[in-house]
Amino acid sequence: MNSEKAVIGFAGIGVMGKSMAGHIMEKGYEVHVYNRTPSKAQELLDRGAVWQDTPAKLAEACDVVITMLGYPQDVEAVYTEEDGLIPHAKSGAYLIDMTTSSPLLARRLAERGRERGIGVLDAPVSGGDVGAKNAKLSIMVGGEKADFEAVLPLLEIMGSNIVYQGASGAGQNTKMCNQIAIASNMMGVTEAIVYAEKAGLDPRTVLKSIETGAAGSFSLSNLVPRMLDGDFEPGFYIKHFIKDMGIALESAADMGLELPGLKLAESLYRKLADAGYADKGTQALYKLWETKREN
Template sequence: MAVNANTVIGFIGTGVMGKSMAGHLMKAGYRVHIYNRTKEKAQELIDAGAVWNDTVAALAAEADVIITMVGYPKDVEETYLGEGGILLHAKEDAYVIDMTTSSPILAKRIYEEAKKRNIHALDAPVSGGDIGAREARLAIMVGGDKEAFDAMQPIFEKMGTNIIHQGPAGSGQHTKMCNQIAIASGMIGVCEAMVYAKRAGLDPENVLRSISTGAAGSFSLSNLAPRMLKGDFAPGFYIKHFIKDMNIALEAAEEMGMMTPGLKLAKSLYEELAAKGEENSGTQALYKLIDGQI
C-alpha cells in the first residue's frame, strides 16, 4: 500500500504522547480516526477534526493504518488479540503499528497472527517523552518486515526524526529495552548530581550549564534535570510505565543469562517511589527520593 492523501489512519491511545503524535498526523493532512478508553482525553483532537470511534473494532474496520499507543502489554494484547480487537476487524492488507513499549515476545505473536490474516504488523516503540512527541522528533525503533517499514516511512516521519529499522518482529521492542536500561541507571546519576550540587552550596542551574554539554551530557540531564530544579514532577513519562518497562527488560535479560545490576537498583528505587504515592509522577521525581524530600 502506498501512503497518500486518502490514507485513513486510526490512532488508539491519546494520552500524554499519543495526543501529540495523532495531532501531527492530522496537521500533515491525514484523515485520522481515534479511540481512547476515556473519551474526554481525546476531546481536543475531536475538536480539531479527528473522527471518534466508539470501539476498537469500529476504528479497525475504517482504517488503512492503525497505530496504538496504550499502557501495558496486557492492554496491547487485548487491543490486538481480543474478541473486539484489531486483528479480527482490520481490513486485509492493512498496516498495524504498535508504538507502545511492550514485550518483544508479544510483538512476535502479534506479527504472526497478523500475517495469517494478510495484515502487516510492525512493533515501533519510541523514545523522547512528551517533549519529543510534542516536537515531532521522537526516536522510533522498528521491528518487522523491511517492506512494511518502507511503506510506513512517510507516517513515521511525521512523528519522529531518528527512525531506524532494527530487524524482524520484536526487534523494535528489544531496542527499546536497551534504551530503557540506559536511562534507568543514568537517571540515578542525574538525580545524585543535582542533589550533590545543592548540598555543596552550588547553584545547581549553573552546574547544569557546565556539565550538560560535556561528557556527562544526556537527554535526561538536558531535559529532565531542569524540571527537577524547578520542582516540576509532572509526567512526561509516568513512573508506573517506567517500572513496567524495567520489568520487561529484566525478564528478557534473565532469559539471556545477563547481569543487570544498574537496572535492578533503578527498579527498586522507582518501586519505592511508587509505594510512596508517586506512580503517576514523571520519572524525574526520583530526585525527591534522592534528596530526602519523601
C-alpha cells in the same frame, strides 16, 4: 498502500499519543481515534478527528492503525480480543504498535497478523512528551522490511530518527536497550544534582558546565530543570517506567543476563511509586533524596 490517501487510526490518546495523532492530522490525513477514556480525545475530535467506539470499528474504518497504549496486557487485549484490531483489520492493512511492550508479544502479534494478511510492526519510541510535541521522536522498528518501508512516510511525521532494527520484536528489544541506559542515567543525574546542592553549589550553574561535556544527556538537559523547578508532572509516567524495567529484567533473565544497575534503578522507582508518585514523571526520582533530607 497509497500513504497520501490512507485513512489513519490512532488508539491511545495520552500524554504522547495526542501530539502524535495531531501531527498526522496536520498533514491532511483523515484520522479516526479510539481511547478507553473518550474525554482525552476531545481536543482531537474538536480538530476534526472521527471517533470510533471500539478497536474493531477503528480497524474496519482505517488502512493503518497506530497504537500508543500503557501495558503489554492492554496491547494484547486491543489487538487480539474479539472486538480487537487483528480480527477486524482489512486485508493488506498495517498495524503499528508504538507502545513500549514485550518483544515476545510483538512476535506473537506479528504472526497473528501474517495469518490474516496484515502487517504488524513494533515501533516503540523515545523522546517523551517533548519529542512527541516537536515531532522529534526516535522510533525503533521491528517487523517485515517491506511493511516498514510502506509506512515510513507516516513514521517520519512523528519522528526525526527512524531506524529499522530487524525482524518482529527487534524494535521492542531496542527500546529495552534505551530504557536500560536511561535507568542508570537517571540515578546518576539525580545524585549529581543532590551532590551539587550538598556542596553548596548552585545546581543551575553546575548544569551549565556539565550538560555540554561528557556527562551530557537528554535527562540532564531536559529533566533536571524540571526537578529544580519542582515540576514533577509526567513527560513519562513512573508507573510506565517501572513496567518497562520489568520487561527488560524479564527479557534479560531469559537470556541469562545479569543487569545490576537496572535492578537498583527499578527498586528505587518502586519505592517512589509506593510513596505515592506512580503518576508523576521520572524526574521525581529527586524526591527520594528530598524526603531523606526532610527526615
